[in-house]
Amino acid sequence: MNKKLFLLLIVLMSLSLIGIIFVQGYWIKSTVDDKEEQFSFNAKQVLINVSKELQNKELENFWFEFNAAGNADTTLNDISLAKYYKLDKNSLKNSKDLIPEEDYKASSDFLITAQDSIQFAILINKKMNQLFGNEEASNRKLTSQERINKLMGMKDAEKEMLSAYISEYSSRIPIHKRLTEETIATLLTRELENYNLNTEFEFGVYSNSLATKVHSDNFSVDYPATYGVPLFVDLAGNSNYQLLVNFTGKKKVVLSSVTLMAAMSIIFTLIIVIAYSSALSQLIKQRQISQIKTDFINNMTHEFKTPIATINLALDAIKNPKIICDQEKVTRYLNMIREENKRMHAQVENVLQISKLEKNELDLKKERLHLHEIIEDSITHIELIVEDRNGYIKTHFGALKSSILANQDHLTNVMVNILDNAVKYSEDEPKIDIYTENVRNYIVLKIRDQGTGMSKSVQKKIFQKFYREHTGDIHNVKGHGLGLAYVKRILDDHHATINVESEKGKGSTFIIKLPLIT
Structure with a gap:
């Protein structure tokens, strides 16, 4: 539906409802x-x-x-x-x-x-x-x-x-x-x-x-x-x-x-208001979902387009008689095909994991772990990218206790997702600082970057599935809007909380609060 027509319908319906309420009053x-x-x-x-x-x-x-x-x-x-x-x-x-x-x-x-x-x-x-x-x-x-x-x-x-x-x-x-x-x-x-x-x-x-x-x-x-x-x-x-x-x-x-008639009038008016509000909310959500799905399809198409193109080029190169005789180049192209295939598999796996989380079908086996060790392991996954862009990742571990009950693979993925976002949304050199501290029976983790930051309205939506901030060019930052939704669901399963503090143009700070175990 055209956006102007949609807004016109909402205005007319709202005015009609207000008129009904005024007449009843x-x-x-x-x-x-x-x-x-x-x-x-x-x-x-x-x-x-x-x-x-x-x-x-x-x-x-x-x-x-x-x-x-x-x-x-x-x-x-x-x-x-x-x-x-x-x-x-x-x-x-x-x-x-x-x-x-x-x-x-x-x-x-x-x-x-x-x-x-x-x-x-x-x-x-x-x-x-x-x-x-x-x-x-x-x-x-x-x-x-x-x-x-x-x-x-x-x-x-x-x-x-x-x-x-x-x-x-x-x-x-x-x-x-x-x-x-x-x-x-x-x-x-x-x-x-x-x-x-x-x-x-x-x-x-x-x-x-x-x-x-x-x-x-x-x-x-x-x-x-x-x-x-x-x-x-x-x-x-x-x-x-x-x-x-x-x-x-x-x-x-x-x-x-007049009590009986007035009460009936008020009740029926309230029913109309509630029904209208619910219908309007559903319409707005459906419109948002429709837009998000469109964005998701565009992003996923972009994400798959690059590895598919790379695989096609590698295959064409191997078919070249001059290349097929060069074992070193063949091996290089085969490794490239394998890496791009793994990349596409990881994209599909993320989507499937989110689907399982929605249905409560993902079985997370937890064990005693040290959060500081998980953070150090997560840093190794992105430090080469950070160094390549002349940035840094610094840790400031102030927590004396870091023992938590967690699933190592999924919690590592949580950290990697947040760190990866910090790198992607840093226009200049990525500058990331990681802090920990103990607050009563919790360990608080803060991941601070100096990237583009985000507005208050965006902060309320970043943990929604498929949501991505529009910046004019939908593909200026790679992704499909599942990373932070996945982070939120995994942390919820760990009885943890996550919040974000951010200001446009001044970077963001993600704050995670996890319960300690003795």
């Missing part, structure tokens, strides 16, 4: 906002209903109490009110909080005034007579049951007027005498059930922004989910009290309604 947020708005609307309706219920309850409770059996002849005055609220009658007579008086109008737009509570009681009873009919004209007083029936049959405007009369007296009563925490809690619970709001709550009654004695145990005015409604509103729409309610379970109620 926006949908979830919008749903939560809608649920919060719906909760707020229902909560306000609950409080409005509770406020109305409390106001009606005060009117009805008082009226039923006032008209109970034996009270048919009782009129509304300070004494009857004090009896109802279980107060000292002087507590009302000493109050000066009276509302100015205006004439009553049929539209219910009225206010009442009086100089004292006695005059106000007279006005109250006068208006009540207007509501319940002129009892004197009928030459009899209404029974308590008849007055209750009259109350139940009142129009809303009439009830509001009567409520205003009674509220005028009640407004001078402390709020904790008019309301109880149990009453408010019961009404709130009932209304919340009617609106299917399964939430906990705390509440408090405030008088002109000042706390009163009527509140639940854990109420706090600073709670974020606090809603308020006025209590005991007069006909002019004014109120001295506010009921504030904290819905402590608001978040739970809102989220519970």
